[in-house]
Amino acid sequence: MGSGSGLGGGRGSVSVLYFARSAELAGLRCETLSVPREITSLQLWEEIVKVHPRLALIRDQVVFAVRQEYVLLGDQLLVLQPGDEVAIIPPISGG
Amino acid sequence: MEENEDVPKDFIKLKSEKLSVDEVSELVVSPYCGAVSLFIGTTRNNFEGKKVIHLEYEAYTSMAETEIRKICRDVRKKWPSVKHIAVHHRLGVVPITEASVIIAVSSPHRAESLEAVMYCINTLKASVPIWKKEIYEDEYSWKENKECFWANSEK
Numbered sequence: 001m002g003s004g005s006g007l008g009g010g011r012g013s014v015s016v017l018y019f020a021r022s023a024e025l026a027g028l029r030c031e032t033l034s035v036p037r038e039i040t041s042l043q044l045w046e047e048i049v050k051v052h053p054r055l056a057l058i059r060d061q062v063v064f065a066v067r068q069e070y071v072l073l074g075d076q077l078l079v080l081q082p083g084d085e086v087a088i089i090p091p092i093s094g095g
Numbered sequence: 096m097e098e099n100e101d102v103p104k105d106f107i108k109l110k111s112e113k114l115s116v117d118e119v120s121e122l123v124v125s126p127y128c129g130a131v132s133l134f135i136g137t138t139r140n141n142f143e144g145k146k147v148i149h150l151e152y153e154a155y156t157s158m159a160e161t162e163i164r165k166i167c168r169d170v171r172k173k174w175p176s177v178k179h180i181a182v183h184h185r186l187g188v189v190p191i192t193e194a195s196v197i198i199a200v201s202s203p204h205r206a207e208s209l210e211a212v213m214y215c216i217n218t219l220k221a222s223v224p225i226w227k228k229e230i231y232e233d234e235y236s237w238k239e240n241k242e243c244f245w246a247n248s249e250k
Contacts, residue, residue, distance in 0.1 A: 019155055020226035021237050063245045065224065068158040072245070087155055087224070091239035091246030094152070094159070094184065094225030095136050095196050095216055 009037040012082040016048060022062060022088040026052040041066075041076045044086065055088070063089045101125045105167040106181035107160055109225075114183050119197040123179035128201040132208035134216050136196040138189050145231045150189045155224040159184075162223045166215055170200070173214065174207040182215065184225060195227070217242065 011034045018026045035047050041064055049055050064071040065087040066078055080086075106122045116135060123131055138150045167180045181199045189195050198215045202208040219225075221242035229236045239246040 017155065019153060019224070020228070061239075061245060061247050065155065065158055068161055087158070089155070089224055089245075090226065090237065091243045092220075092222075092224055093227040093238035093240050093243070094154070094223045095220040095240070 009079075011035060012037045012080055012084075014080050014082075014084045014086050017085060017087040019088065020090045021058055022055060022090050025054040025057060026088075035080065037080050039078055039080065040074070041071045041078055042073050044078060045073050048088070058090060061091055065089050101127050101178065103171065103177070104179050105164060106179070106183075107163045107167070108183045109154055109156055109159060109186055110183070111185065111187040114185050114194045114197050116194070116197060119181045119183050119199045122181040123199045123201040125178045125201050128178050128203055128208075130203070130205035130208045131199055131201045132205070132212045134196070134198040134212045135194050136216070137194055138191050140191045142229055142231075142236075147191060148230045148232065149191060150195065151228040151230060152184070152186045152189060152195060153226050153228075154184070154186055156186075159223050159225055163219065166218045166222070169218070170211045170214060174202065174211050176204070176207050177202045177211050180211070180215070182219070184219075184223075186225075 013032050013034050015030060016033050017030050018028060023029050033051065035044060067084055120131055120133060140147050163182050170177055170180060178201045184196045198212050200208040200211040220240040227238045229238055
């Protein structure tokens with residue numbers, strides 16, 4: 001298994017979940033994507049936008065939930081395990 | 096008698112059926128408590144001059160339940176005398192004037208349950224992954240809570 005560019009560690013499959021406006025822009029609610037196992041949250045966003053370019057419209061208004069913990073788009077290094085859940089979280093409006 | 100001490104419980108439910116104030120209140124009633132405090136979030140029929148036809152809610156259900164459990168845990172740290180907490184949130188279509196969320200808290204005296212209910216709804220709006228879509232006559236809008244720190248409310 002080759003190592004990914006830059007950070008190494010190879011690639012793995014994660015479950016990506018889309019909600020609210022992000023589900024409308026991506027046109028689906030969930031899918032499996034192959035991404036580098038070690039990746040910053042911003043790089044992960046860019047991988048997802050390659051698959052669904054219309055998501056770029058909401059780039060400034062979303063955060064991730066990785067294994068159900070909120071993560072800002074930025075330099076935070078994620079170490080993803082196969083099958084991990086990554087959710088796109090537009091601004092919330094519960095209650 | 097140890098078994099009658101009424102162990103503190105959290106009752107968390109996300110459901111598409113109509114919410115019931117009677118049901119949620121009864122969940123938290125306790126013979127050790129002199130107070131049950133309640134918050135009911137209902138749907139308004141207008142926003143900025145537009146008529147709201149109904150609301151639609153969706154949730155990242157598993158994470159929403161986890162975040163509500165965290166809120167309950169924090170309530171018990173801040174107000175240790177709180178006995179039971181119930182948070183029911185509706186999903187799917189919610190008609191005008193019907194409840195989208197009901198929060199009930201019981202405590203021996205009223206100050207703690209009143210404060211805890213306010214903390215619950217304020218924190219829910221800031222941290223629980225649930226989304227509301229307002230349906231108008233000709234369009235719709237995904238709402239954004241001002242409590243949500245990643246919303247661009249000024250733009």
